Amino acid sequence: DTGVSQDPRHKITKRGQNVTFRCDPISEHNRLYWYRQTLGQGPEFLTYFQNEAQLEKSRLLSDRFSAERPKGSFSTLEIQRTEQGDSAMYLCASSAPINEQFFGPGTRLTVL
């Protein structure tokens, strides 16, 4: 499968724990996006990378959230001290410039 992949697909954690998600974009895509989707809502933008540079962060991305794309390929999204409000589907998308964004299957996070 040459599409965007995300790992894990599901994560259940206890409040206060740290979690990390991984996204592998389509190989030739230099743009990478993270979105969050809660029940009954459309995806909401979290952050954007162009190659390894993080160029934009949403106000939704609190200090507990950090994202990296160290070599301009895969990206990680870490949430520290998780809260129940962090429960959501976390989506990754990648694109080449001016082209459509291709989405991964998402990581569903449940914080107990």
Added chain:
Amino acid sequence: AQRVTQPEKLLSVFKGAPVELKCNYSYSGSPELFWYVQYSRQRLQLLLRHISRESIKGFTADLNKGETSFHLKKPFAQEEDSAMYYCALLSGANSKLTFGKGITLSVRP
């Protein structure tokens, strides 16, 4: 700030009936609009974008700047059209997407 509004949560029609999924937007710049679709147990995927002016799977959408709308239409719905549909607006130098809340289309046999 940009905003996308999909006023309805659910549309249920019989096979062969016409479909119109509504989308309105608010954006100060020149809008670039998309419809994304998510079939059951599948990932979000692009259905169509306004600049291509294509018909995909029988669906069309016309950008109406006067009414700030981008409604999705299909003259004869098929059961396989049943899915979640999201309208989205591309904005900013980084081309981020702003999505509506989505609408569930259910096509009954």
